[in-house]
Amino acid sequence: MPVKDLEQLFQQKIDAEVKIEPRDWMPDAYRKTLIRQISQHAHSEVVGMLPEGNWITRAPSLKRKAILLAKVQDEAGHGLYLYAATETLGVSREETINDLHSGKAKYSSIFNYPTLTWADIGAIGWLVDGAAIMNQVMLTRTSYGPYARAMVRICKEESFHQRQGFESLLVLSRGTPEQKEMCQDAINRWWWPALMMFGPSDSESTHSEQSMRWKIKRKTNDELRQNFIDMCAEQVKILGMHLPDPALRWNEARNHYDFGAINWEEFWNVVKGNGPCNKQRLAARVQAWEDGEWVREAASAYARKKQSGNKAA
Amino acid sequence: MKQELINYILHLADNALILGQRNAEWCGHGPVLEQDIAMTNISLDLIGQARNFYQYAASLLGEGATEDTLAYLRTEREFRNCLLVEQHNGDWGQTLLRQFLISNFQQLLYTALQTHKDRQLAAIAEKSLKEVTYHLRWSSEWVIRLGDGTRESHERMLKAIDTLWRYTGELFEPAAYETACVQDGTAVSLATIKDEWQHKTGEVFSEAGLPVPENIFMLTGGKMGKHTEQMGYILAELQYLQRAYPNAQW
Numbered sequence: 013m014p015v016k017d018l019e020q021l022f023q024q025k026i027d028a029e030v031k032i033e034p035r036d037w038m039p040d041a042y043r044k045t046l047i048r049q050i051s052q053h054a055h056s057e058v059v060g061m062l063p064e065g066n067w068i069t070r071a072p073s074l075k076r077k078a079i080l081l082a083k084v085q086d087e088a089g090h091g092l093y094l095y096a097a098t099e100t101l102g103v104s105r106e107e108t109i110n111d112l113h114s115g116k117a118k119y120s121s122i123f124n125y126p127t128l129t130w131a132d133i134g135a136i137g138w139l140v141d142g143a144a145i146m147n148q149v150m151l152t153r154t155s156y157g158p159y160a161r162a163m164v165r166i167c168k169e170e171s172f173h174q175r176q177g178f179e180s181l182l183v184l185s186r187g188t189p190e191q192k193e194m195c196q197d198a199i200n201r202w203w204w205p206a207l208m209m210f211g212p213s214d215s216e217s218t219h220s221e222q223s224m225r226w227k228i229k230r231k232t233n234d235e236l237r238q239n240f241i242d243m244c245a246e247q248v249k250i251l252g253m254h255l256p257d258p259a260l261r262w263n264e265a266r267n268h269y270d271f272g273a274i275n276w277e278e279f280w281n282v283v284k285g286n287g288p289c290n291k292q293r294l295a296a297r298v299q300a301w302e303d304g305e306w307v308r309e310a311a312s313a314y315a316r317k318k319q320s321g322n323k324a325a
Numbered sequence: 326m327k328q329e330l331i332n333y334i335l336h337l338a339d340n341a342l343i344l345g346q347r348n349a350e351w352c353g354h355g356p357v358l359e360q361d362i363a364m365t366n367i368s369l370d371l372i373g374q375a376r377n378f379y380q381y382a383a384s385l386l387g388e389g390a391t392e393d394t395l396a397y398l399r400t401e402r403e404f405r406n407c408l409l410v411e412q413h414n415g416d417w418g419q420t421l422l423r424q425f426l427i428s429n430f431q432q433l434l435y436t437a438l439q440t441h442k443d444r445q446l447a448a449i450a451e452k453s454l455k456e457v458t459y460h461l462r463w464s465s466e467w468v469i470r471l472g473d474g475t476r477e478s479h480e481r482m483l484k485a486i487d488t489l490w491r492y493t494g495e496l497f498e499p500a501a502y503e504t505a506c507v508q509d510g511t512a513v514s515l516a517t518i519k520d521e522w523q524h525k526t527g528e529v530f531s532e533a534g535l536p537v538p539e540n541i542f543m544l545t546g547g548k549m550g551k552h553t554e555q556m557g558y559i560l561a562e563l564q565y566l567q568r569a570y571p572n573a574q575w
Binding site for chain 2: 068070071073077082084091092130180184187190299304310
């Protein structure tokens, strides 16, 4: 069948809400877009372990330490399912990881910001996981089957993390003056980067239009961002804190909150590698991988020995 | 008697907490994602065990003691963990060897503790045993895999044994509070589990092709609050927020 007809059939399936599965024919560009997006998502989970992991050994109570460990462990689990989803598209985990280490593949820029105080752990849960969920809930209905199914599982855990993050901020917001200050400061520092997580405005976004047509995405960056702002503007009241945006106000006519201008120059600089922690995050991943090389080699050498031993017996 | 029992429970709790804290340092830095998850899981189990022991000790202590006052507001000299658990992670091989040596010990200890007369302690031991049995299986497999893997991994395991073996003697040297509890029937006599520990260690080392060291001078003191220099740094990190913001709730 000519490619043009295959493409037409493919689009018909998408339009009819039939999920695309690994063995189905798909346009190269669809496959490439998915590989880029899913592996980027997997890397974000794994790199995202670092800023939060930064506070595990210093968590302020045994309960908080256990919650944080469990959370970071969940992120590693998400990384695993997503690498597995990438593999269904014909790229090995090793190749995908090499692309991260060489700098070819990206991960969410939010993880290039530092976690400076304990309150950052709560703010990441509330704002960063909150923003991620907006995107991920949409992705549970994405057109590629394995990605959609991985997302269903991930979303359940992420909403749990978000509630835990919010609860942790709530405790700070009702605590001592120092804790309140720590809480507001973390919100101030994470708010704008969290808004940038949705990506550039629709008018500037290079991949958006085609991804919408293929139903990889179902809402635009700006729609998702607006939903997130509307949600947080209400939730912050429960904390008795404020969002660091003097332009934030309810607009009756739009039925949405208006908000101030996002600093896209900062966004693009962090994407290009100039953020506060880009170098450290990547270096930590590369080092873990290099330090672990002898362990992986020993494990495969041992497995080969066992296998040939079994054959000989 | 009560003070001895509290000290014994704190000793069990401190062992679990400090090892859990050390293992947690690996989170996000493991050699492969699956093992990063396994290590974090063990860390979580150990912190869970520590919490159970601390909560019990706090209930016996009264006067406002909680799991957190015990973990966060005692000093180096008041911690009663063995020296082995506070040692640096080193490489993956050293961490795994430390885990194996301790899990082997904890598995035997908790098995015996299950039938002791203090019912609360027996219940915690029973609950922890399921976890520790898995830790032992997992760490044994790794010691074997690395001992019998490549030349490099074998060399690294020899180095790990050289670093850690000197701290294993303390596991079987009863502290005064322990001896008192053994007489009272609330602690495990270490002499009764030593042979089994040596047997299991010998079995795993032999399969790994690793030698069991002999005539090594053993370093002790942790159980009586005399630690290695590393302990102060572990607590500085662990206790930082509670020390910097006294009386805050988190």
